[in-house]
Amino acid sequence: MDIIKRFERYIKIETTSNEFSNTYPSSDKELVLLNLLKDELTEMGLEATYKNGFTYGKLKSDCGKKDTLFLMAHVDTAPDASGKDVNPSIVHFDGSPITLKNGKVLDPKVFPSLEVHKGHDLMVTDGNTLLGADDKAGDALIMDLLERLIERGHYPNIIVAFSPDEEIGRGTEGIDVDFIKKDVEGKLIAYTIDGGQINRFSQENFNAAQAVVELFGTSVHPSIGKGVLVNAQELAVEFHKQLPEFEKPEYSADREPFVLLTGMEGGIEKATLRYILRSFDLSHLAEQKQYFKDIEAKMNEKYNSVRAKVTIRDQYFNMKEIIDKYPDATLIAKEAYKKLGIEFIDDPIRGGTDGAMLSYKGIPCPNLPTGGDNFHGVYEYLDLYEFNQMRELLTKIADLLK
Ligand SMILES: [Zn+2]
Structure with a gap:
């Protein structure tokens, strides 16, 4: 499936998490996407499981590789803006302000970080909702990687996890680390895919x-x-x-x-x-x-x-403490960036990540970008050029596992 179509399919499902809820996931809406992902994983031939808020998929290497690639992205979107009836469009960004369908303007003067996306196609909102690139771009990248690797062959062991409630700080509450680690023989190389610009790799947080x-x-x-x-x-x-x-x-x-x-x-x-x-x-x-x-x-x-x-x-806590002791995921990512000729920037996160939580639960887990930006609001967008580069980067990472 075309990755843009896949991404659009996921963002059409409203999955706003609810900070006032005591249930897990915090909103039933998240289950719709978690179940869809489970069905898609099963269709691809993976062993798919829904367990305590999480959808997991496991794929055994078809070529006897020992190491396991673990990838995680969240299905919920931030309660700060509506995620209902997302109505995206694709525009070519030539450096001038972009007028969204409802008249709001995505202006490089207001958002200087747009500058690096000049010359690229961007997927933008209609100005009424967020886009949901945070983190459905991550969901789509993971599913797309699985689909492509299975078709191509010669892949490592892969475990994927789709989590709920990241945006309300409850993302790793229900994660089952033992279930993830159960059949891992070699190294477990883990990443969350929940970041912004392609160059920005994060292995450090507050x-x-x-x-x-x-x-x-x-x-x-x-x-x-x-x-x-x-x-x-x-x-x-x-x-x-x-x-x-x-x-x-x-x-x-x-x-x-x-x-x-x-x-x-x-x-x-x-x-x-x-x-x-x-x-x-x-x-x-x-x-x-x-x-x-x-x-x-x-x-x-x-x-x-x-x-x-x-x-x-x-x-x-800052995951750097853990990652310094287990730097494999960072080293492999660096190598993949180098092979693709993409600049690697070590970008500390001025917040927390699910990967930080997971690092302290026994799976060192730095964060990869998606190509999205301006998260949590109506000016959110996804740079489709960077989104495509991310596909290549993930393939390279998978190929570097032994
Ligand atoms: Zn996120």
């Missing part, structure tokens, strides 16, 4: 924690407040102001860390501040946690009672 700060006031009628009333909201302001002034996302890029106030609520009696802490460097994440502990201690001492309470929880 270390992440969250902090909740509770402030406790003393409420009395303001008329008799003098020397008695303690306003929890004032305590919250006092607490926040003691954090580093410039270690914030609006001052942070590349490998720089940040602390972000994500929520605040409160009254006189009690106030709560919520933060996320992000750093590529684990020892710096520890320092960030210490900011909170120090301010807590300082304020409680100043007021001579428990006015501030800090609770910190780790969220995810």
Whole structure:
């Protein structure tokens, strides 16, 4: 099947994940695509299984290769924009602004990253929904690779996994690492395919924690407040102001860390501040946690009672720690880029990935791109030239396995 047709077939299925749901997958809609992929895998002759939110496919090497290629992509799309009735079109991008069907404009002045796609055909939205290249481009690339390799022959062992709920941070909740590793004899070379521009390979991501700060006031009628009333909201302001002034996302890029106030609520009696802490460097994440502990201690001492309470929880860790010990997937990808003459850029992810989670569950798993960009909104697009280059890159990677 033509990969563009395949991609269009997947993006027509609405699979928005639901952050308010307790079920897994978080939305029944995701099951429609998970089941379709299972049927397609079976049709291709793979051993296909649906298990706890995941569709898996296993293919044994037809030429006695020992190593196994593991590829994973997610089926859900981000709740930030609608994924219903996606109505794409293909336009040739000559460098001038692209007017989408509903009149919105995809403008290189607003999105400077468009520059590298000049001269390519892009698949764009009609301006009302996201496109779903994140991550159905990944789904399509995986299915397309299987189809082509089976037809051509001489392939390694391949295991594929399609995951739910990546966009709401629950992507690897149901993954069965033992099931994946069960029949693996040689090396397990694993990647997620969930990135952007073709050059950008990611083997590094943030270390992440969250902090909740509770402030406790003393409420009395303001008329008799003098020397008695303690306003929890004032305590919250006092607490926040003691954090580093410039270690914030609006001052942070590349490998720089940040602390972000994500929520605040409160009254006189009690106030709560919520933060996320992000750093590529684990020892710096520890320092960030210490900011909170120090301010807590300082304020409680100043007021001579428990006015501030800090609770910190780790969220995810930088996969680089693991990948440095098991660099095979990175080395093979680098080699494949080189063979195709495509520039390889080591691109740290300023967030987390399912591959990062998986790396800490025992499968070192860097991330490959898809050729898509501007994810999670109506300006999302897929560069079809890069999408095609990705097909070649995946073939090269598969061929490099022993
Ligand atoms: Zn994604």
